Amino acid sequence: xxxxxxxxxxxxxxxxxxxxxxxxxxxxxxxxxxxxxxxxxxxxxxxxxxxxxxxxxxxxxxxxxxxxxxxxxxxxxxxxxxxxxxxxxxxxxxxxxxxxxxxxxxxxxxxxxxxxxxxxxxxxxxxxxxxxxxxxxxxxxxxxxxxxxxxxxxxxxxxxxxxxxxxxxxxxxxxxxxxxxxxxxxxxxxxxxxxxxxxxxxxxxxxxxxxxxxxxxxxxxxxxxxxxxxxxxxxxxxxxxxxxxxxxx
Numbered sequence: 001x002x003x004x005x006x007x008x009x010x011x012x013x014x015x016x017x018x019x020x021x022x023x024x025x026x027x028x029x030x031x032x033x034x035x036x037x038x039x040x041x042x043x044x045x046x047x048x049x050x051x052x053x054x055x056x057x058x059x060x061x062x063x064x065x066x067x068x069x070x071x072x073x074x075x076x077x078x079x080x081x082x083x084x085x086x087x088x089x090x091x092x093x094x095x096x097x098x099x100x101x102x103x104x105x106x107x108x109x110x111x112x113x114x115x116x117x118x119x120x121x122x123x124x125x126x127x128x129x130x131x132x133x134x135x136x137x138x139x140x141x142x143x144x145x146x147x148x149x150x151x152x153x154x155x156x157x158x159x160x161x162x163x164x165x166x167x168x169x170x171x172x173x174x175x176x177x178x179x180x181x182x183x184x185x186x187x188x189x190x191x192x193x194x195x196x197x198x199x200x201x202x203x204x205x206x207x208x209x210x211x212x213x214x215x216x217x218x219x220x221x222x223x224x225x226x227x228x229x230x231x232x233x234x235x236x237x238x239x240x241x242x243x244x245x246x247x248x249x
Contacts, residue, residue: 028069029068045247129180133173
């Protein structure tokens with residue numbers, strides 16, 4: 001057994017003759033399996049295991065910026081073929097024997113374990129986003145109530161009506177859920193979900209500031225509406241970014 005270390009963006013080819021029947025366990029960071037047909041494979045997080053035999057994997061790649069480590073077990077002693085650039089770490093013989101027994105019985109926990117770990121990550125992100133959504137709804141509603149208390153009428157000339165406090169909560173909740181969906185999609189399919197979410201969320205927030213400017217409301221109401229957009233964004237964006245980084249480190 002040895003430990004394969006992959007720095008951010010690093011890639012190691014999987015040569016069938018050298019990696020035959022190898023079993024890997026991600027111990028830190030994230031590792032993406034690069035398939036032989038050229039398509040990107042699943043991104044596996046910490047504690048995810050995978051077989052290399054019969055999976056069509058041609059390379060292991062670190063899609064993140066932080067160093068990733070994978071413990072590789074080759075029951076038939078192929079570790080002597082490991083490239084010299086990949087440092088090896090000896091482990092207890094008992095652990096090796098356990099892995100050999102897994103190989104002998106044909107038990108493969110790799111892809112299933114990876115899917116389970118990834119599913120838990122998606123659910124955790126969605127749960128965090130839901131809590132942040134509630135916080136954003138409360139924050140914007142309270143801010144709108146305070147604005148009304150100091151004289152902001154929130155009257156929009158186009159509709160001739162005053163925006164009710166419940167309207168702020170509903171709109172904040174809707175667009176916060178959209179943000180959660182975007183974050184979950186990036187965690188599922190992007191190699192750098194946190195960075196891309198920041199770019200996407202900031203862009204969407206900037207776009208959301210356009211309608212208040214075009215609403216025809218007075219300057220005080222327009223300013224208050226812009227501020228409420230930023231209040232919701234200041235709650236949702238940092239929370240989801242932290243959650244994404246936690247699940248991709």
